[in-house]
Amino acid sequence: MELVNEFRVPVPVDAAWEVLTDVERIAPCLPGAALLSADGDEFSGVVKVKVGPITVQYQGKAVFQEKDKSARRAVIKANGKETRGQGGAAAVVIAQLEEDGESTACVLTTDLTISGKAAQFGRGVLADVAGKLIGQFADRLEADVLSAGAAPARSQPEAEASRSSPSARTESVDLLGALAVPVAKRVLPVAAGLIGGLVIGFVVGRRS
Amino acid sequence: MPERTVRLSVNGQVGEASVEPRLTLADYIRERCGLTGTHLGCEHGACGACTVLLDGAAVRSCLIFAVQADGMAVTTVEGIASADGQLSAVQSALRECHGLQCGFCTPGFVMSITALLRENPNPTDQDIREGLSGNFCRCTGYQGIVNAVHRAAEMMRGAATG
Amino acid sequence: MKPASFEYHRPDSVDDAARMLAEFGDEAKVLGGGQSLVPMLALRLAFFDHLIDVSRLAELKGIERDNGWVRIGAGTTDATVGADEQVAAEVPLLTRVTPFIGHFQIRSRGTLGGSIAHADPAAEYPAVALALDAQMEAVSPSGRRSIAAADFFTGLWETTLAADEVLADVRFPVWAGRCGFGVQEFARRHGDFAIAGAVVAVELDAEDRVSRCGIGLMGLGSTPRRGAAAEAAVVGQRAAEVTPEEIGALAMTGLDDIPADLQGSAGYRTRVGAAMVARAWAAATTEASNA
Numbered sequence: 001m002e003l004v005n006e007f008r009v010p011v012p013v014d015a016a017w018e019v020l021t022d023v024e025r026i027a028p029c030l031p032g033a034a035l036l037s038a039d040g041d042e043f044s045g046v047v048k049v050k051v052g053p054i055t056v057q058y059q060g061k062a063v064f065q066e067k068d069k070s071a072r073r074a075v076i077k078a079n080g081k082e083t084r085g086q087g088g089a090a091a092v093v094i095a096q097l098e099e100d101g102e103s104t105a106c107v108l109t110t111d112l113t114i115s116g117k118a119a120q121f122g123r124g125v126l127a128d129v130a131g132k133l134i135g136q137f138a139d140r141l142e143a144d145v146l147s148a149g150a151a152p153a154r155s156q157p158e159a160e161a162s163r164s165s166p167s168a169r170t171e172s173v174d175l176l177g178a179l180a181v182p183v184a185k186r187v188l189p190v191a192a193g194l195i196g197g198l199v200i201g202f203v204v205g206r207r208s
Numbered sequence: 209m210p211e212r213t214v215r216l217s218v219n220g221q222v223g224e225a226s227v228e229p230r231l232t233l234a235d236y237i238r239e240r241c242g243l244t245g246t247h248l249g250c251e252h253g254a255c256g257a258c259t260v261l262l263d264g265a266a267v268r269s270c271l272i273f274a275v276q277a278d279g280m281a282v283t284t285v286e287g288i289a290s291a292d293g294q295l296s297a298v299q300s301a302l303r304e305c306h307g308l309q310c311g312f313c314t315p316g317f318v319m320s321i322t323a324l325l326r327e328n329p330n331p332t333d334q335d336i337r338e339g340l341s342g343n344f345c346r347c348t349g350y351q352g353i354v355n356a357v358h359r360a361a362e363m364m365r366g367a368a369t370g
Numbered sequence: 371m372k373p374a375s376f377e378y379h380r381p382d383s384v385d386d387a388a389r390m391l392a393e394f395g396d397e398a399k400v401l402g403g404g405q406s407l408v409p410m411l412a413l414r415l416a417f418f419d420h421l422i423d424v425s426r427l428a429e430l431k432g433i434e435r436d437n438g439w440v441r442i443g444a445g446t447t448d449a450t451v452g453a454d455e456q457v458a459a460e461v462p463l464l465t466r467v468t469p470f471i472g473h474f475q476i477r478s479r480g481t482l483g484g485s486i487a488h489a490d491p492a493a494e495y496p497a498v499a500l501a502l503d504a505q506m507e508a509v510s511p512s513g514r515r516s517i518a519a520a521d522f523f524t525g526l527w528e529t530t531l532a533a534d535e536v537l538a539d540v541r542f543p544v545w546a547g548r549c550g551f552g553v554q555e556f557a558r559r560h561g562d563f564a565i566a567g568a569v570v571a572v573e574l575d576a577e578d579r580v581s582r583c584g585i586g587l588m589g590l591g592s593t594p595r596r597g598a599a600a601e602a603a604v605v606g607q608r609a610a611e612v613t614p615e616e617i618g619a620l621a622m623t624g625l626d627d628i629p630a631d632l633q634g635s636a637g638y639r640t641r642v643g644a645a646m647v648a649r650a651w652a653a654a655t656t657e658a659s660n661a
Contacts, residue, residue: 052489052527053399053407053416084374084417117415122631125526128592212378229378229421230411251371252409253476265449265478271408272479275378276401276423320475341560342473 001123003110003130007138008103016097016104017072019141021064029140031133041067047080051129056118057083065092072097087116108134214278218243219287227274234258236274237284245285245315249344256343259316260284266323285315288322297363298322298356307356309347316343321357329361373411380423384509384538387424392511392534394420400536401425402445402484405476430483430538433457439505439541444483448495449474451482460544463502463569466553467494473561486522487537489529491629492563492589494555496523500594501569501586504542508535516541523593547581548574550658552650555588556642558633564589565633566643568597568621570650572609574658580604580612585621585651590628590643597621597647609655618648 009016019025023043027035032048041064048057060080067074079090094109114126121129211226218241225240237246237260249257251270258270261283269282288296298321301307308314317340324331324339331339336357337350345353381387391398397419401407404425410416424430430445433454440461442451451457452468464482471477471485471494485495486506499506499519506517508531522529531537555567567588575581583604585597600621604612622644628636 052525053410053418054527055417085414117413122629124627124629125592128526128627210377228375230373230375232372232412235372252412253405253472256473256475259475262478266475267478268405268475270412271404273378273404273408275380276404276425324474338469338560339474342475 001112001126003108003112003127005108005110005131005134006105007108007134007141008100008105009138009142010103012102013072013097013099013104016106017069020095020097020106021067021074025144026137026141029137029144031136031140046083049129049133051121051125054117056085056087056116058089059083060089082116082118085116087114087118089114089118212275212278214274216274216277216279217281219283220281225274229273229275231274232270233260233262233272233274233277233282234269236277237269237282240274243284243286247312247315249312249316254342254344255313256316256320257313259319259343261319261323264323266320283319285318288318296322297367298325298360301356301360301363302353305356305359306352307348308352313343313345313347317345317353321360325357325361325364329364331357331361371412371414373408374414374417376411376418377420378423379420380426382427384424384427384429384536385511387422387427387536388510388534390420390422391536394422395533398422400487402487403447403479403481404484405472405480406484406488406490424536425479425481435460435544436541438544438546440544441539441541442482443539444487444537445481446483448477448480448482448485452477461498461502461542462551463498463553463571464495464542466551467498467555467569470494470553470555470561470564470567476561482540483537486540487529487531489523489527489593490563491526491591491593491595492565492567493594494564494567494569494588497567497569497586497588497594499540499542499586500596501571501584502542502545503584504540506531506537507539507541508532509538510535514538520596526592528593545571545573548576548658548661550574550654550656550661552653552657554646554650554653556646566590566639566646568643568646568650570647570654572651572654572658574609574655574661577608578610578659579606579608585647587621587625587643587647590622590625590639592627592629595625599623600647609659612651614648614652615644617651618644618646621647 024038027033027045033045035043035045037044044061046057046059048055058080060078062076062078065075065077074095076093081088090113092111096107098105211228213224213226215224234246234248237243246260246269247257248270249255253268253271258268259266260269262277263280288299298318320340320343328335333354336354379390381390399418399421401421401423402425424445427445431443433442433446433456440457448468448471451464458465482495485493486499489496504519506522508515508517510532511534517530524530550572552570555564557564569586571584572580573582583601585601587595587597600617603620604617622640628639630636
């Protein structure tokens with residue numbers, strides 16, 4: 001199934017690109033996730049998701065298949081197996097950053113395949129869960145980015161990023177926490193048109 | 209995980225055992241007490257094959273942990289016939305009205321019908337079908353079972369007045 | 371299938387239970403009747419290292435009048451609620467909805483508080499609590515607080531109960547005056563979760579005008595929902611001038627996350643939901659106008 005999510009970060013697009021492609025920096029921002037190893041564009045980790053009393057934990061790998069800095073587009077392929085069960089999850093995520101003045105909008109288009117216990121949930125629940133995860137991710141990312149000091153300069157991609165060591169703890173996501181101001185918006189798959197619109201807007205914006 | 213001691217009365221006999229907390233009452237009855245009349249159909253509360261009486265109330269023994277029933281009284285299908293082996297009205301009626309074929313669901317039905325007739329000694333067809341909606345039978349098509357409930361009620365009324 | 375291992379605790383009091391929840395945190399869960407939790411454990415959809423059994427706590431059981439409310443202990447079984455005469459007289463929606471809860475064997479163990487804390491969107495008691503603006507009372511190591519039903523249900527199987535809170539009581543307001551109540555639920559088999567269902571409470575004034583109306587919806591979202599648009603539209607109108615179909619349709623507006631699954635599409639659920647509201651409304655207004 002296809003899920004589309006969007007979030008914003010209050011930094012210019014170049015800085016956003018550097019942060020978002022720095023896996024070790026963003027992994028702690030993903031709720032319920034722990035990074036186990038990072039090796040160039042490949043990383044492995046564990047994600048624990050809770051929906052009410054139900055918990056599903058996946059362990060797996062993700063890899064940057066494409067990282068196009070000039071187009072601000074990245075493609076991540078991820079898959080994982082349930083740690084307590086026979087199921088798994090596989091996703092291809094296309095991340096597109098778009099400049100929005102001093103902020104950046106990021107649109108994630110995810111092609112998700114789920115098997116095992118989580119597959120019993122309807123599309124609505126999975127989209128809801130994804131939306132909340134992304135919302136919490138964006139909140140934490142924003143807090144992280146802001147706490148890193150003054151707005152990072154465009155021309156210094158690597159320098160100011162505070163590197164936190166890969167976290168070994170696995171806290172479970174309590175999706176309840178996403179009640180706080182949602183930065184992310186959940187967008188329905190009809191947004192194929194929206195993405196097209198964003199791309200066009202991006203291109204047009206860049207030209208002028 | 210540490211085991212706990214439980215003390216339960218099953219069909220009038222008190223027994224004590226050391227169990228893992230996750231042992232269900234159904235498994236306790238079947239494995240610790242050797243009473244395999246209580247059956248496991250779905251193990252998640254839908255089919256009714258595991259129905260027993262707990263302090264007189266019909267319950268799903270697959271959804272109760274033995275440790276929760278500590279100090280309580282369980283009645284299983286083995287405790288329904290009288291001590292000399294005479295079948296209860298519900299059991300006789302099921303036999304008489306062809307209310308069973310393979311017999312897998314039957315203990316659950318016996319317990320549920322016994323409980324139902326205690327509450328409502330004169331049930332209508334609808335009362336019966338609604339009341340027994342939590343017991344599944346794959347063989348009979350239910351009509352024989354419904355007939356058996358009516359017959360059992362009749363027998364019990366007869367015994368009461370007789 | 372069998373549940374994964376856990377440690378079993380039987381606290382002596384609600385305060386003790388709350389203390390244990392605080393101590394064990396994420397790895398602990400309250401066990402009441404177990405009719406929703408144990409299947410999840412058995413199917414290994416849920417795992418907890420500690421189960422805190424509150425099913426025997428006398429202080430969680432009981433039904434009593436409390437000014438204009440009926441206070442029901444969270445550990446009171448569905449069977450007890452359904453058979454209680456005071457509840458039948460003062461909160462009839464609870465009595466009428468109880469036979470729809472699973473099967474009588476489930477109702478022997480399942481509890482009112484358990485159903486509300488578990489917060490299944492298709493469950494009966496949460497919808498009644500929402501429709502009647504009940505108050506949930508929760509106990510934690512830091513004390514007791516009251517949560518309005520409108521603020522309680524936040525998502526699929528999620529409530530605003532904190533991780534160290536035990537639901538202790540639920541208070542339902544008594545509707546006095548010319549009141550009527552209706553319950554309609556549709557499921558393929560008796561006892562299944564509702565595909566769509568409605569509970570309606572209505573009060574009429576002396577001229578048969580609606581003075582207040584509460585519509586609770588089951589199975590039409592990730593939480594129980596209110597038919598708010600319908601309620602707003604109908605207040606002040608004469609009951610006879612509102613057709614049930616209109617009310618049914620209105621109640622479906624504003625529902626933005628109607629489930630679509632093997633049981634039915636969102637469109638199907640919407641049609642069924644509208645019909646359930648219409649019928650429950652008709653029953654409730656008939657009862658109220660005869661009151």
